[in-house]
Amino acid sequence: MAESMTRGLIWSKSVSRWNVRAFKPAPRRALTRFYNGCFKPLGLTAEQFSLLVGIGAAHGASVVDLATSAGVDAATLSRGVQALQRRGLVQGEGGRGRAGKRLSLPLSGLSLMTDALPVWERAKxxxxxxxxxxxxxxxxxxxxxxxxxxxxxxxxxxxxxxxxR
Known part of the structure; x- marks a missing residue:
């Protein structure tokens, strides 16, 4: 498990360098469509992959923590997290709301993230x-x-x- 967490941190840093949000709208949409097509056989979107990697790397982070580190709106990120929770890919424990609940990946989420990493590497x-x-x-x-x-x-x-400089 520790090895998986370390790998998650490494992948998280690498994924963030290729963050789709860093591009203008038209190229960003094209890039998102490309990655979504690559992840489709896994039943995953590019956004969901990014969330799995972020949660896996920051085990125990809240939605607000993740949103702050990713530079995105917490409400938007929260909706993505909730979709993954409904699929049993993310767990939320502890406090209430976006700032209190601590997120982690159960075995199913960790397994899907592990399966998706080589797909992302090939796409990149x-x-x-x-x-x-x-x-x-x-x-x-x-x-x-x-x-x-x-x-x-x-x-x-x-x-x-x-x-x-």
Missing amino acids: ASLSHRLSEATLLATRQAMRDLADAAAKAGRGPPHPGHHA
């Missing part, structure tokens, strides 16, 4: 393969620059491993 590799190395490097640099600009404006933490 497929996208990377279709882009030139120069485009990938430029995109990654643009994302780091955007994160740095937001941090300097007081809207988020600086990107790890990227030094201020």
Whole structure:
């Protein structure tokens, strides 16, 4: 189980670098459709995959904790969590409401996340393969620059491993 949690943390950091929300609306929709198509055989959407990874990495986090770390609205995230709970893929224990209830993955959620990780890896590799190395490097640099600009404006933490100029 500890190995699964460690793996979840590693995947969570990797998934966050490819966060669909980081793109403009039209490309974001296309990217979401692409990932949704990849996850469809597992009965999962890209958003649900992200939630499973986030909950698996932050075992015991609340909906508010997850929403804050992902930079999304807690009410929207809560609806996604509730859908996963109805399927028995997420458990909520303890307090009440979005800030009190602590989330975790039962074996069924952990198993689905584990099955979905290689699907996500293949999908990510497929996208990377279709882009030139120069485009990938430029995109990654643009994302780091955007994160740095937001941090300097007081809207988020600086990107790890990227030094201020």
